[in-house]
Amino acid sequence: MYKCPNLLTEEYDVFINAGPGAAFRAPGHPQGCFALEQAIDELAVKLNMDPLTLREKIDESPARKVERQIILERTAWSKRRPAGADTGPVKRGMGVAQSVWYRFVDMNSSCEVRVSRDGSVELLSAVQDLGGGTKTILAQVVAEEFGIPPQSVGIRIGDTRYPIGPNSGGSVTAGSITPAVRNAAYQAKQQLLAAAAPSLGVAPGELAFEDGRVVVKSDSSRSLTLRQAAGKLTTDEIAVRFTRVPDYTKEKLTYGGVDFVELAVDTETGRVHVERVFGAHDCGRPINPTGVISQINGGMLQGISYALFEQRIMDAQKGYMLNANLENYKILGARETPEIEIALIENYIAQSSTDAAGIGESAGVITLAAAIGNAFYNATGVRMRKIPMTPANVLAALGTTGGELKA
Numbered sequence: 001m002y003k004c005p006n007l008l009t010e011e012y013d014v015f016i017n018a019g020p021g022a023a024f025r026a027p028g029h030p031q032g033c034f035a036l037e038q039a040i041d042e043l044a045v046k047l048n049m050d051p052l053t054l055r056e057k058i059d060e061s062p063a064r065k066v067e068r069q070i071i072l073e074r075t076a077w078s079k080r081r082p083a084g085a086d087t088g089p090v091k092r093g094m095g096v097a098q099s100v101w102y103r104f105v106d107m108n109s110s111c112e113v114r115v116s117r118d119g120s121v122e123l124l125s126a127v128q129d130l131g132g133g134t135k136t137i138l139a140q141v142v143a144e145e146f147g148i149p150p151q152s153v154g155i156r157i158g159d160t161r162y163p164i165g166p167n168s169g170g171s172v173t174a175g176s177i178t179p180a181v182r183n184a185a186y187q188a189k190q191q192l193l194a195a196a197a198p199s200l201g202v203a204p205g206e207l208a209f210e211d212g213r214v215v216v217k218s219d220s221s222r223s224l225t226l227r228q229a230a231g232k233l234t235t236d237e238i239a240v241r242f243t244r245v246p247d248y249t250k251e252k253l254t255y256g257g258v259d260f261v262e263l264a265v266d267t268e269t270g271r272v273h274v275e276r277v278f279g280a281h282d283c284g285r286p287i288n289p290t291g292v293i294s295q296i297n298g299g300m301l302q303g304i305s306y307a308l309f310e311q312r313i314m315d316a317q318k319g320y321m322l323n324a325n326l327e328n329y330k331i332l333g334a335r336e337t338p339e340i341e342i343a344l345i346e347n348y349i350a351q352s353s354t355d356a357a358g359i360g361e362s363a364g365v366i367t368l369a370a371a372i373g374n375a376f377y378n379a380t381g382v383r384m385r386k387i388p389m390t391p392a393n394v395l396a397a398l399g400t401t402g403g404e405l406k407a
Contacts, residue, residue, distance in 0.1 A: 001100045001256070002040075002058045017319035023169070025299065026101065026361035030306055030369055034387065037097040037370035041377065045083075051374070052077065052096060063347045064098055067258040067280035070343050071096060075260045075278045084381030089268045092275075093379025096260050097370035101171060101362035103253040103351075109176040109244035110163035113142060113184040115192055116237045119227030121146055122154035123185075127165025127177050129157060132360060133291035134173055140287055141178050141354065145185035147209030148226065163241055171283075171358025176244055178287065179352040184242035186353075191238045196229035247351040255347070256362050257281035259300070261371040265379045267398055270391030274304050274338045274372060279364055282347040284357035293342045296363040300340055303368025305332035311388045 044051040052068055059065070071077060080094045111125035123142050129135045135157060139150035146153075156162065166176040193204040196214050200207065200222055208217050215223040224232075262276040277300050286292045309330040313322045323329045348355050369387055376384050386393050 095374030106166035299363030307369035
């Protein structure tokens with residue numbers, strides 16, 4: 001995230017008797033962000049500088065620059081007090097953290113758009129929807145080309161008999177498949193306009209789709225319904241298959257967000273309660289903003305759960321997980337859910353016909369543990385270096401001299 005000419009990165013694999021490692025949402029990033037973003041805040045303290053001001057100086061991302069400004073305008077950051085300013089047992093603090101994720105494109109992203117003589121429009125692709133809202137955005141892209149409601153588009157996905165689709169890892173799906181879908185829909189639309197043009201006595205280029213009708217641009221009173229236009233086809237259907245083309249440039253691009261946390265720390269019980277979260281995020285062109293915000297909400301809840309509650313208890317001799325159930329493996333619940341507000345920025349990067357990108361990884365889950373750690377320091381003057389921030393770990397940190405819990 002930060003421009004730094006003096007950088008050395010070393011990575012190691014550590015083999016332990018605890019079962020195989022597996023990817024979770026944004027694998028590796030929540031852990032790295034927990035360390036890096038707290039280190040940035042520590043640097044700001046040593047420089048006697050506002051943590052957002054420091055990030056403004058060392059972060060060159062135009063999108064995050066806008067997102068930091070949104071944080072300043074729409075949160076209580078300007079009222080943030082020095083670390084440990086509260087005198088009572090319950091201490092409140094604010095913290096921020098930033099995330100970065102990468103633009104991945106899977107070229108194995110194909111689809112087929114069909115327009116039948118009865119006016120029905122369908123999309124077929126082997127791409128799947130694991131809950132990220134893929135079916136919805138596919139319908140939106142096709143519907144926009146044909147000027148019809150998304151619910152009028154038949155979406156048939158998740159079958160290997162259809163054109164191959166991208167996988168659901170690395171936030172790759174939306175940015176890979178939607179350009180292919182739009183291009184296929186556009187070509188199918190042009191063929192339909194060519195079939196309808198003679199009956200309206202104009203060239204295909206003089207026609208457009210509006211509200212489910214094919215209309216003459218210069219005289220909207222002259223029109224056909226989509227079904228009437230499709231009835232002019234000389235075959236039973238139009239079928240256009242399209243595969244993802246490369247991005248327009250080879251520029252390395254990233255996405256991310258800036259998240260703000262307000263929390264309270266009960267120094268007598270060790271309980272940390274996140275009271276408010278505000279996030280500003282970008283993912284290119286958000287095709288379905290409601291779905292994007294829902295993804296970010298989920299990521300934030302997972303990030304809070306990771307930071308405060310989730311703890312794997314292992315048998316030290318045999319490597320078995322002793323609490324592999326939802327009775328003893330605590331996750332965030334309704335009573336721990338804070339007020340959440342999301343702001344989206346539209347970050348058009350002119351790389352594809354939709355400019356879309358995924359939000360799955362950068363959606364809050366990366367930053368929340370780090371933002372909570374920074375807010376904890378602002379509340380107490382003590383730096384947490386261990387998660388989950390359970391009451392036992394919090395009390396241990398608060399009880400150490402110098403205010404630091406050693407790893």
